[in-house]
Amino acid sequence: MPAPASTPIAVGDVLYFQVWFRDFNPGPTSNLTNGLGIAFL
Numbered sequence: 001m002p003a004p005a006s007t008p009i010a011v012g013d014v015l016y017f018q019v020w021f022r023d024f025n026p027g028p029t030s031n032l033t034n035g036l037g038i039a040f041l
Contacts, residue, residue, distance in 0.1 A: 009040050010040070011040060011041065012039075012040065012041075013039075013040045014037050014038065014039045014040070015037070015038050015040075016035060016036070016037045016038075017035070017036045017037075017038070018032055018033055018034075018035045018036070019032070019033045020032055021033070
């Protein structure tokens with residue numbers, strides 16, 4: 001999870017999230033999840 005926002009979220013703001021993780025299939029590697037954007041209306 002991202003750090004708490006230092007300013008309030010306003011109407012029209014879009015926050016983007018993505019997670020990095022390690023995968024062991026079949027050998028160790030690292031991957032990123034699909035990105036997710038959340039618009040506050």
